Amino acid sequence: MSWEDQMRWHEHPAAPVDGTVLCRFDELSGDDGREVVIGAGDAPLRLLVVRRGDQAFAYVNCCPHHYIPLAEEGETFLTYDRSWMICSAHGAVFRYEDGFCEDGPCMGKSLQAVPVEQVDGVVRIKRP
C-alpha cells in the first residue's frame, strides 16, 4: 500500500473502528504530540496525535508533498517551539488545528485529518 493510499485512512486495512483509543489525553503534554501505529506488517496505519490547549487532533502521518511520513518512528514531528507540525524531509509546516500547510513545498494542502473525541480522559476515534 502506497503512502498516497494511506491518505485515505478509512480505506486502510487497519482503519480503526469507532471508539478505538489512541492514547490518554494527559500523555500529550502541553502542545505536544505522539505517533500511534495501528496494525502490523509492511503498511500499518501511522497516525499523529497532537494537542493544542484542551483539544486533541489526529492526522495520518503522511506528508501531502511526497506522501512520506513527516518523521520516522521515534523522531519528532513538531517544531522546536511546538508551534507547528513539520515534515523532516523538506520542512513543510502544518497547523495543529486542521493540518493545513502554511509554508513549504505543499503549501495550501493539508494532512489527512482523522476525527477524534475525548471521553473520560482518553483520545479515541470518532468515525462519522
Ligand code: FES
Ligand atoms: S515530503 Fe514533506 S515537505 Fe517534502
